[in-house]
Amino acid sequence: MTPAPAVPLEVAEYLHGLVLGERPIAWLAVDSAQILVAAGGALAAHGLDAVQRGRPAPEQLWFLEGLLPPAASPFRLQHVQTTDGRAADLHLFVAGDRVWVVLIDSATERDAAQRVQQKAYDMTLLSEREARLISELEAANLELKRTYEALEESNQRLARELEEAANYVRSILPPPVAGRTLTADWLFIPSTELGGDSFGYHWIDTEHLALYVVDVSGHGVGAALLSAAVANTLRAEALPNTDFRAPAEVLGTLNQIYQMEEQNNLFFTIWYGVFHKRTRVLSYASAGHPPALLVPDGARSAAEIKPLRSTEPVLGALAGIKFVQHEWTVPRRSRLFLITDGAFEIIKSDGSMLELDEFVELLVESAPSGKAELDRLVGVLRSLHGPGPLDDDLSIIRFAL
């Protein structure tokens, strides 16, 4: 092995000065009784200028507590810092019965290492925080997804139940009739929500035909249930002590039974009529409902169409109302239309609402040919409304009497 070349004295002195200038060094010697026996070098640079020889070392030099005698020789600790901000590499080695303690200033290296480490730890903490936030976000998203799926399932179940309810409402509507004495057709378009329209017609006896249409306030299952209940009551003629041939009496009894306080605050409008086949007299009463529209054969203007109206308030809101019964003789080959307000309270594409008078005009224009007339009517109404579902149930019942 080639021996290391000798360093010229000038070079050695230069290096010695350079190292000591940049990294001040202090040294201390401690005997076997841990008494400080020697101290020298740049003691002030290390804050050790007040140390006293002949006194216990750990008492003056805290950093030596527990380090004497050293676990190994040499023993080195890097960047030992005191509260005044100084930093030193600490070297302990044993020589004879003494432990030498050498402190080499490391403040510059400590500061450089601290800057790098600070940056690295800041980045690590940031990415840890980011990972935690992402994890929390993912958990929140998962929870949201589960909630959405549960909601979706609930909505689908609700939609199925609404569909079943709508099917029931439709199932209790009477079938169209095409007879010699009576022709009846109808058109029923429920709104997107389940609505409160219902209607019916049936022979009370061989002479008297009952005709009725009901519209419960609001939408939804509650309105549909009440509407179906009222229609079933009328169809089954299930009102006590009531002559179903007497419309005012029928409405009076209905009003007693279906007071809104007992019907979840729902009230309804109704038009109820009885057509006497032999005399052709139509008796009717109404509670807050749009008029039935009687169109004589060959009517050429709206003025010829007879609105069969009454002015009593809605049914179920006030107890003890006396309903007025009206009568009107129906000319042969007339058409009679029972409607709900959804048939004419249609928002037109220009934002205005169709009026009843405008609806009446449509009846003048309609060709009197049964179901085709209803199809044409609804086509016109839909074109007036524009695309999208109607806002309310639409019911039109057409009789040819």
Next chain:
Amino acid sequence: MALQKKICMLGAFAVGKTSLVRRYVDSIFSDRYLTTVGVKIDKRMVTVSAAEVSLILWDIAGEDEISQVRTSYVRGAAGYLLVADGTRPATIDVAQSIQQRVEGEVGKLPFVVLLNKHDLQSVWSVSAGDIAALQRAGWTVQMTSARSGEGVEEAFQTLAERVIRGQ
């Protein structure tokens, strides 16, 4: 001369070791995180069983994925505080690893586990079950907050008493 005892602060980086010492020695707290390089040495007097004891506190640079705590810094210690961050559960694993290494290389020493940053309840991630598991392993666990001072005096005092009792 009062009795002197070397106490080490050990744990993962950024768990609050330096802040706990600052709170304990100077009753101050700073939100600014400053990493420790090497070791910072500080001192505080405590009274244990009517005796004055000088605790020489060695606040040792935290452990990270690249560098482990050097157990050479722990040589000569009378006990240590093992610090973890209650908002970062992984720092408990680091604390367990350090404890095993210290015990293996330096020997059994009294220690107390500090779950620090207990004031950050909204992001606190250590459950009562986790704490019970540590206690079942025989560890003394103390919730601390260098920010509020919660549990800090108690932690150092508990360790000082164990160190003196264990003499």
